[in-house]
Amino acid sequence: MEMREKLGALGFLLILVDLSYQGTEQDRSNYYTAAVVEFSPIYKGNAAVTLKENTDAYVKYIEKAKQQNADIIVFPEDGLTSLNMPERSRMDAWTTVVPPVLDEYTPCTGNAVNVSETLKTLSCAALQNRIYVVINIAEKEICEPNDDQCSDGIRYHNTNVAFDRTGKIIARYRKVNLYMEWRFDRTKSPEIVTFDTDFGVRFGTFTCFDILFPVPALNLTRIEGISDIVFPTAWFSEIPFLTAVQTQFGWSFAEDVNLLVAGYHQPDIGNAGSGIYLGRNGIANVTMTRNPENRLLISRVPKRTRSEKNGKAECSTIVDKKEEGKVEMSFSGEQCAVSPTVTDGIANAFYDSERKGDGTDWIRLLHDNLTTFESLPVNFSMDKSICQQNFCCHFHARTPLVSNPSSIVYHAVVYNGVRLYGTEVEAGVRLCAVIQCANDSILSCNSISQSNITFTALSVTATFDDDYSNMLAMPSMLEPSLLPTGHWTYAKRADGKQTNLTVALNESTNDLVTFGIYTRDFARDKWNRN
Numbered sequence: 001m002e003m004r005e006k007l008g009a010l011g012f013l014l015i016l017v018d019l020s021y022q023g024t025e026q027d028r029s030n031y032y033t034a035a036v037v038e039f040s041p042i043y044k045g046n047a048a049v050t051l052k053e054n055t056d057a058y059v060k061y062i063e064k065a066k067q068q069n070a071d072i073i074v075f076p077e078d079g080l081t082s083l084n085m086p087e088r089s090r091m092d093a094w095t096t097v098v099p100p101v102l103d104e105y106t107p108c109t110g111n112a113v114n115v116s117e118t119l120k121t122l123s124c125a126a127l128q129n130r131i132y133v134v135i136n137i138a139e140k141e142i143c144e145p146n147d148d149q150c151s152d153g154i155r156y157h158n159t160n161v162a163f164d165r166t167g168k169i170i171a172r173y174r175k176v177n178l179y180m181e182w183r184f185d186r187t188k189s190p191e192i193v194t195f196d197t198d199f200g201v202r203f204g205t206f207t208c209f210d211i212l213f214p215v216p217a218l219n220l221t222r223i224e225g226i227s228d229i230v231f232p233t234a235w236f237s238e239i240p241f242l243t244a245v246q247t248q249f250g251w252s253f254a255e256d257v258n259l260l261v262a263g264y265h266q267p268d269i270g271n272a273g274s275g276i277y278l279g280r281n282g283i284a285n286v287t288m289t290r291n292p293e294n295r296l297l298i299s300r301v302p303k304r305t306r307s308e309k310n311g312k313a314e315c316s317t318i319v320d321k322k323e324e325g326k327v328e329m330s331f332s333g334e335q336c337a338v339s340p341t342v343t344d345g346i347a348n349a350f351y352d353s354e355r356k357g358d359g360t361d362w363i364r365l366l367h368d369n370l371t372t373f374e375s376l377p378v379n380f381s382m383d384k385s386i387c388q389q390n391f392c393c394h395f396h397a398r399t400p401l402v403s404n405p406s407s408i409v410y411h412a413v414v415y416n417g418v419r420l421y422g423t424e425v426e427a428g429v430r431l432c433a434v435i436q437c438a439n440d441s442i443l444s445c446n447s448i449s450q451s452n453i454t455f456t457a458l459s460v461t462a463t464f465d466d467d468y469s470n471m472l473a474m475p476s477m478l479e480p481s482l483l484p485t486g487h488w489t490y491a492k493r494a495d496g497k498q499t500n501l502t503v504a505l506n507e508s509t510n511d512l513v514t515f516g517i518y519t520r521d522f523a524r525d526k527w528n529r530n
C-alpha cells in the first residue's frame with residue numbers, strides 16, 4: 001500500500017518535471033527545434049551601454065524563440081560587442097571572464113568576480129525560458145603568474161558560450177582560426193568543444209573563419225562523429241565562391257551534418273547570411289537579404305542517428321523523401337546522386353525582389369582574384385578537360401543559342417594553388433567551376449546578374465589523383481539571389497587510384513552565377529603570423 005502511494009507520488013513528480021521541460025516531449029520524437037538569429041548589433045561607443053542594449057535585444061529573441069518551442073537558440077559572432085570594439089589596450093570593459101565548464105558555473109545565480117552583467121543576464125534568460133542558448137562574446141582570460149606567453153597578464157579570446165536550460169555554462173570554445181582580429185589572442189592549444197542536450201543531440205561548435213580549416217571543424221565531424229554544429233559568424237562574402245550561405249550550405253553538405261548558423265548583419269561591410277542546414281537533406285531555412293536587419297529563423301531539425309553518420313558513408317544511405325521536396329537520394333554501385341533542393345516556398349520566402357535585378361549594390365562583396373586561373377569561355381557545346389598544375393577538371397555544357405541573349409557569358413575555370421585569406425594565411429585551394437562573367441575577359445567574372453542563358457546540361461567533374469580524403473570538397477552553387485541554386489546531383493566515383501567528384505544539373509537552369517566544386521587543400525596552408 002505504502003509502496004503504491006510512493007509510486008503514485010513519484011509519478012506525479014515526473015509529470016511535473018515533464019511539464020517544466022518543454023524539450024522532454026521532443027526527446028521521444030525525431031526532431032528538435034532550432035532557432036538562429038541574424039542580428040545587427042547596436043553600437044553606442046560606450047561598452048556598458050552597447051553590451052546592455054544588445055543583451056536586452058537577445059533576451060527578447062530568447063523569449064520569442066521559446067514561445068515557438070525552440071530547444072536551442074544561436075546568436076552571431078560579435079553580436080554583443082559589435083565589430084567596433086576598441087584597440088586591445090582598451091578592451092577590458094568589453095570583455096568578461098568565462099568560467100570553465102568544469103566549474104559547472106551558473107552566472108545567473110553565482111557570484112564569481114569579473115563575470116559580466118551580460119553573461120549573467122543571458123544565463124538568467126536561458127534559465128527563465130528553459131532553452132539552450134549559444135552566444136559569442138569577448139572573453140578575458142586572466143593569465144597564471146608563471147605564463148611566459150602572456151605579455152600583459154591577460155589573454156583575450158573570441159569565445160562561444162553555451163548555456164543549458166538551467167543557465168549553466170556547458171561549453172566554452174575559443175576561436176582557433178582568427179581572421180585579422182588583432183585584438184584577440186591565439187589559443188595556447190586548440191580545443192575541440194562539444195556539449196550534450198536533454199533532447200539527445202550532441203553539438204559541436206566553432207566560429208566563422210574556422211569553417212575553412214581542419215581544426216577544430218573536421219575534428220568534430222570526422223573524428224568525434226558530431227552530427228550537429230552551432231556556428232556563430234560575421235562573414236565577409238566574396239564572389240564567386242565564398243558568399244555566406246553558399247559556403248555554409250557547401251560545408252554542411254560536404255560533411256553531411258546539421259549546421260545552425262547565426263550571422264552578423266551589416267550588408268554595407270559585407271556581413272549577412274544565416275541559416276539552418278541539414279547536410280545532404282537540404283536547407284531548412286535561410287536568409288541572405290538586406291532587409292530586415294534582424295531576423296529569427298526557426299525550424300525543426302531531424303535528428304541524425306549515429307548509424308547514419310558512421311563511416312562517413314557518403315553514398316550508402318538510401319533515404320526516401322522525408323519531407324516534401326526536400327530529400328531525394330538514390331544509390332547505385334559506387335555512384336550516389338543527391339539532390340538537395342531549396343523548395344520554392346522556402347527560397348521565395350526570403351527572395352527580395354528588389355535585388356532580383358542586380359545584386360551587387362545591396363551587399364558589399366569581395367571578389368576573388370581570378371588572374372591566375374585557367375579558363376575558357378563556355379560556348380553552346382562544350383566537352384573539355386582543363387588542367388592546372390596536374391589538377392584536372394572536366395566540363396560538359398550545353399547552352400542552346402537564344403534569340404535575345406543577355407550580355408552575360410560563362411567561363412569554365414580551374415585553379416590549383418594557394419591564395420591569401422585576409423592577410424594572415426596562404427591557403428591551398430583547388431577548384432573547378434562554371435562562373436558568370438560580363439565578357440571574354442576572366443577579370444570580368446564577378447557578375448551576378450539574372451541571365452537568359454539556359455544550361456540544358458551542365459556537369460563539372462574534379463579529378464583527384466592523390467588522396468583527397470584530407471581535403472574539404474564543397475559543392476559551390478550560387479544564383480543572383482545569393483542563395484545556392486536548385487536542382488543538381490552530386491556523385492563520387494573512385495577506383496582506388498583516383499577519385500572523381502561530379503556535380504551535374506538535373507534540369508534546365510538559367511540564372512547561374514557559380515556551379516562547381518571548391519576544395520580546401522590544407523596541406524598547402526601557411527600562416528604568416530608572428
Ligand SMILES: *[C@@H]1O[C@H](CO)[C@@H](O)[C@H](O)[C@H]1NC(C)=O
Pocket residue numbers: 092113114142
Ligand atoms: C578581475 O579582473 C582584473 C583585471 O581586469 C584583475 O586584476 C583581477 O585579478 C580579476 N579578479 C579575479 C578574481 O579574477
Ligand SMILES: *[C@@H]1O[C@H](CO)[C@@H](O)[C@H](O)[C@H]1NC(C)=O
Pocket residue numbers: 190191192215219223
Ligand atoms: C585534430 O585532428 C588531427 C588529425 O586530423 C589531429 O592530428 C589533431 O591532434 C586533432 N586536434 C585536436 C585538438 O584534437
Ligand SMILES: *[C@@H]1O[C@H](CO)[C@@H](O)[C@H](O)[C@H]1NC(C)=O
Pocket residue numbers: 284285286296297298299300346
Ligand atoms: C523559417 O523561419 C521562419 C521564422 O521563424 C518561420 O516562420 C518559417 O516557418 C521557417 N521555415 C521553415 C521552412 O521552417
Ligand SMILES: *[C@@H]1O[C@H](CO)[C@@H](O)[C@H](O)[C@H]1NC(C)=O
Pocket residue numbers: 327328339340341487488506507
Ligand atoms: C531534379 O531534381 C529535383 C530534386 O530532386 C526533382 O524534384 C526534379 O524532378 C528533378 N528533375 C528532373 C528533370 O529529373
Ligand SMILES: *[C@@H]1O[C@H](CO)[C@@H](O)[C@H](O)[C@H]1NC(C)=O
Pocket residue numbers: 369370371372
Ligand atoms: C591578383 O593576382 C595577381 C597575380 O598573383 C597579382 O599580380 C595582382 O596584383 C592581384 N590583384 C589584386 C587586385 O590583388
Ligand SMILES: *[C@@H]1O[C@H](CO)[C@@H](O)[C@H](O)[C@H]1NC(C)=O
Pocket residue numbers: 376377379380381382384
Ligand atoms: C567551343 O569551345 C571549345 C573549347 O572551348 C572549342 O574547342 C570549340 O571549337 C568551340 N566551338 C565553337 C563552335 O565555337
Ligand SMILES: *[C@@H]1O[C@H](CO)[C@@H](O)[C@H](O)[C@H]1NC(C)=O
Pocket residue numbers: 404405406407450451452
Ligand atoms: C532576357 O530576355 C528577355 C526577352 O526574352 C528580355 O526582355 C530581357 O531583357 C532579357 N534579360 C537579360 C538580362 O538580358
Ligand SMILES: *[C@@H]1O[C@H](CO)[C@@H](O)[C@H](O)[C@H]1NC(C)=O
Pocket residue numbers: 438439440441443444445
Ligand atoms: C569586360 O568587362 C569589364 C567589366 O567587368 C570591363 O571593365 C572591361 O572593359 C570589359 N572588357 C572588354 C574587352 O569588353
Ligand SMILES: *[C@@H]1O[C@H](CO)[C@@H](O)[C@H](O)[C@H]1NC(C)=O
Pocket residue numbers: 394461463493494495498499500
Ligand atoms: C574521372 O574522370 C576522368 C575525366 O572525366 C575520366 O577519364 C576517369 O576515367 C574518371 N575516373 C573515375 C575513377 O571515374
